[in-house]
Amino acid sequence: MKWYKLSVNEVINQLGSHANFGLTEDIAAQRLKKNGSNQLTDQQKPLWFMLFFKQFQDFMVIVLLIATFIAAYLGEFIDAIVIVIIVLINSLLGFFQEQKAERSLSKLKAMATPNAFVLRNGHWVTIPSQHVVIGDIVKLKNGDRVVADMRIISSTQLAIEESALTGETLPIQKTSQAIETQQLNIADQTNMAFMGSMVATGHGIGIVVATGMQTMVGQIADLIVQAPSQKTPLEKRLQHLGKVLIFISLVLTALVVLAGVWQGQPLYQMFLAGISLAVAVIPEGLPAIVTVVLSLGVQRMIKRKAIVRKLSAVETLGSTSVICSDKTGTLTENKMTVVELFTNNKSFQVSGGYGLTGSFTNATNQVESDMLNQLLMYSSLCCNAEMLDNNGNITLQGDPTEVAIIMAALKKDQQLVEAKTLTKVKEFPFDANRKRMSVVVKDRNNHYMSIVKGAPDLLLDCTSKLTLNGQVQSLSQQMKRQIQQQIESMANQAYRTIAVCMKPLPSPHALKIEQVESQLIFMGLIGMVDPPRREAKLAIKQCKDAGIKTIMITGDHAKTASAVAKSLDIISSEQQVITGQDLEVMSEEMLKQQVDHVHVFARVTPKDKLRIVQALQANGHVVAMTGDGVNDAPALKVSDIGVSMGKTGTDVAKEASDLILLDDNFATIVGAVEEGRNIYENIRKFIRYLLASNVGEILVMLFAMLAALPLPLLPVQILWVNLVTDGLPALALGLDRPERDLMQHPPRPVKEGVFARGLGIKIVSRGLFIGVITFLAFVMAFQNGAQSVAYARTIAFMTLVMAQLIHVFDCRSHRSVFDRNPFGNKYLIIAVISSIALLLPVIYFEPLQIIFHTVALTGTDWLGILLFSALPTLLFGFTRR
Structure with a gap:
């Protein structure tokens, strides 16, 4: 349908709408159900099973699966089955984490969608853009995004920037007149507004003719290549870290395997141990945890109104x-309230605060009262704020300054706003450079005048006369100084001050803005306050x-x-x-x-x-x-x-x-900065925890190889450690609350590395101690004999796990472990209890003992394990690092 060829009335009739009433809610609901939401179809997301199989594309997981096939080929079926189960559990965790992150980001995208101001049941209401339907009457103003394809039905200096569709960078002036031309390209359809374009100046009203995929943008959507999502600087640094860790893991794995074979260990056993260690070194859950922590942090920001x-931006906020x-x-507070008016060389106070009730002081005669009325009526005409009357309940919508002006006029006399003695015929919208807005109005006798409101110091330069005692007089230098003094006085009281001027016009036709806004008659000042x-x-x-x-x-x-x-x-x-x-x-x-x-x-x-x-x-x-x-x-x-x-x-x-x-609150920006800092610090916390744990696992194996001792940990045990003690506590660290002095430190340098501020030293030193105490626990428990090896491995296994679970509390603070309440992160407590609960069956449930090569431990054994496990924290815990 060539809507641009039809008149306004023809378009409205064909679409079953009404210019002054819009659609009813029932009809709008029916059309929404029939045509679907007003949104473009998103880029196709991967199906859930594709997302699940994506978890198996990691290089180390592939190597681990190859080792599983080798184990099965050599007859080690229990090891093979256990490795497959652990890989599946890891993959499921990664899958659910990515799903959660995707849902969080989808919710975020939905919240960021624009709204539309539409006419429903005779009232202007704000609705989400996706609920706009064909036939809706929509108001457009400076700065709005056009939410659907529309036929313009009225316009005031309306210009729309359509470069996304036409390639033309200059805004296109819009009119409501029908165009008779048979074939027109988009750029020449000057009575149409298209989805995705932006209102550059002015305002107008349009009727929706197409929504969603039926719009011009929708029809060419298949030709639009959506840019791939960009990685954050943090994610890029972590990706680089992953490559470094892969190199380190390959070197260390080769050392462990060679040392084991040299000591006479079976090649297959050492091959499997080497691969397990390689997986241990690389925190494969790190990217998923980072994504989840970022997305959950974004959700917390939404709760804080950001x-x-x-x-x-999350990372940048911290800097x-x-x-x-x-x-x-x-x-x-953005609750502009008129508190003082200046006209007839006299100030008038306005009481009542923010609201529609109040009174005016100091008006001593009818002339002053008339001049007050004139000032308020004229300034109300030079506004675009809406007054909505819903069964006697009056509400105002629009720019806060204009709302304040209309509110003051309603306080004085409701007829100043409602009585249409003057009709607006033309408007020159507010411009940031001119700092003023002008309208041309006519009275019932077809006499025209301009009304201008704006910055007092600039308007005073355009003024040559003033109204005094109801009469127009030349503006003397003395009167000009008195007005300037009043402007200064209002400014000193932190009032926002607006000047109002007018000027009779011979005719509104063919007038340029310079003619409308020059040689003006000063009417008065409006002083309003917006409390901090x-x-x-x-x-x-x-x-x-x-x-x-x-x-x-x-x-x-x-x-x-x-x-x-x-x-x-x-x-x-x-x-x-x-x-x-x-x-x-x-x-x-x-x-x-x-x-x-x-x-x-x-x-x-x-x-x-x-x-x-x-x-x-x-x-x-x-x-x-x-x-x-x-x-x-x-x-x-x-x-x-x-x-x-x-x-x-x-x-x-x-x-x-x-x-x-x-x-719109400054405190919300500060809250977002605090949240951004905390998210970054939490990411550093779980990097510290994961890598220190991994260093400890590598070193305990390396020490045993160098000492010509049996393997202190078997491959299946290492994989279980990674599953039980890495993922859940690390994710819980990502949800930690800010430390009390988070906002008492200077901003983090933008180029600061992940391991800055001594994090690398903490990782290596704590990892070293975890490795040493686990190795010592193994040596002390080991005695010659097969039973002794199983017992010593169980002791080493439990010591390593408990040392890591105690260490996770140490990671919560850059000071002492005792500086923070250990119960301050309920998620961490739940994660640690869950890890212990998953660990106990491995040593006390006989079928699992066979699989994990463990034996049951006594209370005395546990006392020794807890003592050894707590040693690193006790040694470092009292220091302020």
Whole structure:
């Protein structure tokens, strides 16, 4: 269907919708069921059994399976069966871990999908984009992602960027007029909006004509090659670590096998032992555990109101050294409330706080009351916030500043908003560079005027007259100074100040923006307050303690920014605030020199934000930058961690970001940084645990070979150790809570290696001690004779396992093992108890004794085992490492 050829009414009728009512919920539900969700079919995921067989592609597992066939060929059927069972159990664990990680990431992706503002049952409501159906009336505004293919039915300066479909980088102006041309390419369909494109400027309304795979994007989806998922820097480092460990394992295995054969051990036994050791050296569960820990960490961040869009951001968060934060809504509550009006050269206080009830003080006569009404009515017209009346229950939706203006007008007189004495005919949307918004309105006599609201200092330069006592007068220099003093006074009280101006127009047609916004008549000022968030002050202190610098970047007046920054302890009274005007005269080199000493930037543009981020990065900082608008996207993209607002942020900003704040709260960024640090530290913890355990296993075998003693551990026992004592405790370490001083250390250097801060020494030293005490336990238990060998192996087997299970608590802290409550990680307690429960049947259940070549132990044996096992922790545990 060529929807662009039809008129608006024809499209609405054909789709069974209504321009002022939309669809009913029942009809929408029927269409959703019939046509399916409004989403593109995901890249086909591997089937569950393919994911399971993937677990057997690991090089060492393949070698182990080959050894199993050799064992079976030589008649060692019990060993062969046990090895197969252990490999299967390991593979099942890996399979379930990958499945859990995949489910977590799928849930994350679902949460990051955009919403749509649609007309249902006559009311505008917000719904998930996948619930949009054909015939839905959808509102589009600056920064939105178009969620389906639509026919435009009304537009105001609406321009949409469609480069993903057309390759054209410039936004395309949209209209609602039908186009008669028979064949048009996408770029020329100027009355259509297509799924996946972005609203660059203006706003409009469209009716959905296609959803999901029926959209233009859906029809060419088979031609879109989805980029493979990129590994995080941490995963790349761990992949490199795996290659190093494979080389080490091959060398050590060869040494053990050669030493054993030289000592007269059977070649087959040593071959199997060598392969078992090779598997022991390489923590094959490490990649799966890292993925699970990252995905579970992401889930914890969601509970803390932060959605991580890219796993690599988790690692980068831990290195963040500067957070550049917007003021409004992030450091403040985003509950803009008008508290003061200035008109007729007089201030009027507004009471009632955030809400629709309140009163105005100081209005002494009818002229002043009329001027207040005029100021509030005109400023309300120059807004796009929505007033929704649901059976007398009035709610407001939209930009917080505009909501505050309409709220103040409703407090004064509801008729100021509802009475349509003036009609909006044209709009010039707010622009970050102009810092103002303009509308053209007409009265019932078809007289036209423009209304402009925006930054007071800039609008005052465009003003030549003012209204005083109901009369228009020339703006004298004295009156201009009085207005500037009032602006200063409001700014000193941390008010956000908006100026409102107007101007009669001869005709709205063919007017350029310069004509609408010049030679204006000053009407008044609106002062509003947005109280700082109580939790923001504590979060900023946490940042200071963690060596993270907080920079406030805002478009507000310098004095307003300074007052808020002082109340939050971002700056002291003598510290400098740099404005956008200051930045304009600074070279890149000057900015690099200054930026490390500045904590507040005011009156900045999106271009300024980009320069600030780049200057900080040039000085070696890892920068997190917040933003919510279309123009913030470049700075979000360039920053190391782009943070977008979940409530007020545009879809463009969210697309460019790495982190989405569901509550638009600065404290949530700090919480995410803490979570990112903890995830990285937990990964280091289980690397420390796994590798120290593996070093201990290798050394106990090597010591025995060099001492010409029998093998202290049999291949099947080594495999059981890997299964029982590695996987579950390591995963539980990945869920550990942060240490109490986690946010009292400086940020981690970006290029820091996995083994930095002495981790490599801890792994080798503890692994050495585990190997030594296991070897000593074996030697002390060993006496000549077959029965003695089985007993000594059982002692060594149990000592190794218990030493590792005690060592896992040591890995929880970089200090002493006694520095943390051993019961502080319930998952670890469960994992250790489970490991012991799986271990006991191996030595007390007779069928398993035969398989694992073990014998039952006495209480005295256990006392000796526990004493030996605890020695490494007792030796190191009291030291602060």
